[in-house]
Amino acid sequence: MAVELTVNGRACAVEVEARTTLLDCLRDQLGLTGAHAGCEHGVCGACTVLLDGAPVRSCLMFAVQADGYQITTIEGLAPGPGELSPIQDAFCETHGMQCGYCTPAMVLTAHALLTDNPAPTPAQIVEAISANLCRCTGYAQIVEAIALAAERVRGLNRPEREP
Numbered sequence: 001m002a003v004e005l006t007v008n009g010r011a012c013a014v015e016v017e018a019r020t021t022l023l024d025c026l027r028d029q030l031g032l033t034g035a036h037a038g039c040e041h042g043v044c045g046a047c048t049v050l051l052d053g054a055p056v057r058s059c060l061m062f063a064v065q066a067d068g069y070q071i072t073t074i075e076g077l078a079p080g081p082g083e084l085s086p087i088q089d090a091f092c093e094t095h096g097m098q099c100g101y102c103t104p105a106m107v108l109t110a111h112a113l114l115t116d117n118p119a120p121t122p123a124q125i126v127e128a129i130s131a132n133l134c135r136c137t138g139y140a141q142i143v144e145a146i147a148l149a150a151e152r153v154r155g156l157n158r159p160e161r162e163p
Contacts, residue, residue, distance in 0.1 A: 003067050007032065008076025016063045023047045025063035026073060034074035034104040038133075045132030048105035049073050055109045055131075074104035077111060087111055087149040096145030098136035105132045110146045118154050122147065 005012045007030060014029050026032045026049070035058050038046030042057040049058045050072035077085045084092065087110050097103040106129055113120055113128040120128070125146045126139070134142065 007071045020063045022061045023058035032073045045105045086152045090145040090149035094145040096141045102134040
C-alpha cells in the first residue's frame with residue numbers, strides 16, 4: 001500500500017504491507033531508529049512517538065493508520081543539527097537517563113505534557129510518564145528533568161553558559 005506520512009515536518013511516501021506497524025515503518029523504511037521495539041504489546045512505552053502532538057504506541061498502530069497525521073519522533077525534536085531541545089538538555093543535566101532505552105519515549109511524553117501544561121506539578125509529571133517503563137533510573141531523575149525543562153520552557157531557569 002502506498003502511504004503518505006508526514007514525519008518530523010517532512011512528507012514521506014512509503015510503500016508498506018497493510019500489516020506493517022508504524023514502528024517498523026519508521027525504523028526500517030525511514031531509518032528513524034529513536035523509537036525502540038520493547039515489548040511489542042504496547043505495555044512498555046519504548047516505541048512512543050507523537051501523533052498530532054499526542055503520545056501513541058507506534059508498535060500498536062499500522063503505518064497506514066498514520067496517513068494524514070503529523071508524526072514526531074525523537075529525531076524531530078531537536079531545534080537544529082547538533083542541538084538539544086530544552087527537555088533533552090534537562091535530561092542530560094539531571095542524569096535522567098542511564099541505559100537510554102526509554103529516554104526517547106520519556107522525552108516525547110514530556111514534550112507533549114509541557115506543550116499542554118507548561119507548569120505541571122510533580123504528580124502531573126508522574127501521571128504523564130506512568131505508561132513508560134524505565135528499568136534503570138527509579139524515575140526520580142526523570143521527574144526532576146521534566147520539572148527543570150518546564151522551568152526553562154517558562155523562562156525561569158536557564159542553563160549556565162561557559163564564558
